Amino acid sequence: MKKLMSAVLAASFTLSAAAHDMVPGEPQQQPVLLQGGTLYTITDGIQPQTDLLFENGVITAIGKNIELPENTRVINIDGRHVYPGLIAMDTTLGLVEIGAVRATDDQEEVGSITPEVSGHTAYNPDSEVIPTVRFNGITHAQIVPQGDLIRGRSSLLQTDGWTFEDAAEVLDMGVHLSWPRVGLNTAWWERRSPEEQRKANAEALKKLHQAFTDAQAYYVAKLAGESQGTDVRWEAMTGLFDGSSKLYIHAQDKRQIEQALDFSREYGFDLVLMGARDAWRLAAELAAAEVDVVYGAPYGLPTRHDEAYDQAYATPAILAQAGVNFAISYPGYWDIRNLAFAAGNAVAYGLDQQQALAAITIKPAQIMGVDDKIGSLEVGKQASLIVSGGDVMNHLSQDIELMFIDGSAVDLNNRHNQLYQKYRQKP
DSSP states (O other), rough: OOOHHHHHHHHHHHHHHOOOOOOOOOOOOOOOOEEEEEOSSSOOOEEEEEEEEEEETTEEEEEEOOOOTTTTTEEOOOTOEEEOEEEEEEEOOOBBSSOOOOGBBSOOOSSSBBBOOOOGGGGGTTOOOHHHHHHHTTEEEEEEEEEESEEEEEEEEEEEOSHHHHEEEEEEEEEEEEEOOSSSOOSSOOSSOHHHHHHHHHHEEEEHHHHHHHHHHHHHHHTHHHTOOHHHHTTTTHHHHSSEEEEEEOOHHHHHHHHHHHHHHHHHHEEEEEEEETTGHHHHHHHTTEEEEEEOOOOOOOOOTOTTTTTHHHHHHHHHHHHEEEOOOBBBSSSSGGGGHHHHHHHHHTHHHHHHTTTHHHHHHTTTTTTSSSSOTTTSSSSOOOESSSSSTTTTTOOEEEEEETEEOOOOOOOOHHHHHHTTTOO
C-alpha cells in the first residue's frame, strides 16, 4: 500500500507540474516592421540591411524604404539576422514529458497495426518541453506516433497555441510505418536465437504486406460502393491509394531502404524516407527515384567497423552532391532543440550553408506540402519567423531574440531560463 500511495503521489505531482507558464501569443493587432536586419530569405538569397513588413499574420513587403501603414510598430533589428521559423520533422514533441513516468508518455498505441492513430490527439500544448524548443528557433513540429509497424498519422503543429486546434497547420498529413528489421541483433541483451530472429523478421514483413492488401481491398470496395461498413484502420489509409496522402517509411539499414523502395514502387505511393541512416549508401538510387529523404541521424558514432568516423556528419553533403531532395531532422522531443546545430554541424563536414538552412526550413515545408505558407521569407507567406543576434546554426552565436508565428509575438521564456535565473542568484 505504501508503494502504491508513493506511485500515485509521484504521478499526481508529475501531472500537476507538467504545464508551462507561458501564455500563447495573441493574434497580430497592428502592422510590424522589422527594420535593418539581414534577411535569410532561403528562396531569394541573403539580403543585408533590408526591412520586412507583416500585417494580419502575413508578410506584405520586403525591401527598403517601404511605405508603412498607419499605426505600424517599428522594431530596429540592425545587426541581427532574420530567418523563417525552423521546422522540426519526425518528433514526439508534446507526446512525452518524462520518459521514465508512464503517465506522461503517450507516444505509442497498443498494437502494431494502428493507422487510425493521430499524433495530434495526444499532443499536450502545455508541455514544459515546448517553450525550450521554441527558444532555439523552432516554430513548427511534425508530431509523429511511434510503433512497431504501422504507427498512425502525423500532424504539423505550430509550437505556440492553447490547444492542438489552435496550433494546427496540417492534421493527419501522412501515414507512418516502421520497416521491419532485416538483420540480426547481436547485442548481449538479445535473448532470441538467430533462427528465432529471422522468423520474427519474416512474420513482421508478412503482417505488413497483409495489412496493405486488406487496406487496398477496403479502398477498392469503397470506390465500388460495396463496402460493408467503416473500418477506421483502413479508412485512415485511403489517402495513400487515392494519392492525397504520403507514406512515411522509417528505415535505417540499407537493406530496409531497398525493401521500402521496392514496396513503394509496387503500390505507387508517394514515399518519404525517414531516418535513413544508410541513405548515403544509396544516394544515387534515391536521387534517380526522386524519393524525399528526412535524414534523422545527424550525430552519432559509426555503425560499422569500416565506416569513417564522421559518416553521420558527412551524409548530408553526400546526399546533396548526389541530387537527393532532403531535409534534416533530429528525432525525439528533448533533442530537437539542437536541430539548427545539427544542420550547422553538417556545414562543417561539407554541406553548403544555404543548403543546410534549406534543410531545416523550406525542404521540410516542401516535403509536407506546406511550402506555399511557411519555410521561407516571401511576400504572401505566413509571418512565422525568428530574429537571432547571430548565426542560428552556430552554438556560440545563436541568440533568438524575437519569434513570431502567424504574426503573433511568442513568449520565449522557458523552464530552463527560469531555473538559470534562479540558481545564478544562489550564494
